Amino acid sequence: MTTMERAATASEIRALYSPQERLRRDKTVWTLVQGVLAPLQFLVFLVSLALVLRFFYSGEGFELATWSVLTKTALLYLIMVTGAIWEKVVFGQYLFAPAFFWEDLVSMLVIALHSLYLWVWWQGQWPERLQLGLALAAYASYLINALQFLLKLRQARLQSNASFQGAAS
Numbered sequence: 001m002t003t004m005e006r007a008a009t010a011s012e013i014r015a016l017y018s019p020q021e022r023l024r025r026d027k028t029v030w031t032l033v034q035g036v037l038a039p040l041q042f043l044v045f046l047v048s049l050a051l052v053l054r055f056f057y058s059g060e061g062f063e064l065a066t067w068s069v070l071t072k073t074a075l076l077y078l079i080m081v082t083g084a085i086w087e088k089v090v091f092g093q094y095l096f097a098p099a100f101f102w103e104d105l106v107s108m109l110v111i112a113l114h115s116l117y118l119w120v121w122w123q124g125q126w127p128e129r130l131q132l133g134l135a136l137a138a139y140a141s142y143l144i145n146a147l148q149f150l151l152k153l154r155q156a157r158l159q160s161n162a163s164f165q166g167a168a169s
Contacts, residue, residue, distance in 0.1 A: 016099050016156050021090050030086035037082060041075040042146065048072045049139060052132050062128045066121065069135045073114045076142070080111060103148045110145050113138035 017025060025031055048068035055065045084094040087104075091097035095104050117134050120126050126134075 016152070016159055017090070021099075022160070025090045028086065028089045030082060030089055033082050034079070034086055037075065037079045038146075038149070041072065041079055044068070044072050044075055045139065045142065048135075052135055052139075055132055056129070062132070065132055065135075069117060069132070069138075070121070072139075073118060076110065076114055080107060083107075100152065103145065103152060106141065106145045106148060110138065110141045113141050 048065070048071065051061060051065040051068045055061050087097050087100060088094045091099065097104075113134070117131070117138050120131055120134055
């Protein structure tokens with residue numbers, strides 16, 4: 001077996017989607033839902049991050065920054081639920097499908113930190129700066145998770161292009 005044949009075999013083994021999974025991914029409405037919610041959540045994240053950082057810089061706008069974090073958190077919950085449905089349709093399980101294991105694992109940290117923020121906000125016991133500091137920690141984990149998903153999307157596109165080129169040969 002040549003080096004190129006071994007590389008081709010290894011990439012086939014590590015393919016993100018089987019042909020059946022790719023077909024289910026492309027046919028389900030949940031792919032479109034994720035495709036709309038992910039950039040929307042990122043846009044809300046950017047606005048919220050600016051508002052939180054404005055509060056840290058000026059000491060003003062705590063209420064607006066808080067509402068932006070709550071909005072970002074609501075979108076996070078929505079994308080997590082619809083993402084789990086998408087994963088069930090495509091891979092047959094709601095979470096931790098082998099192709100998305102690490103992304104799902106980090107997503108649990110993201111959800112935990114955002115949920116902790118909600119609890120802290122609801123209790124109202126922490127000073128404003130600590131509350132929004134926790135939001136920043138949640139946002140840092142979200143950025144890592146978003147990067148994971150962007151890399152996974154890139155991997156899927158590269159594999160799709162390679163499959164298309166292989167079929168055309």
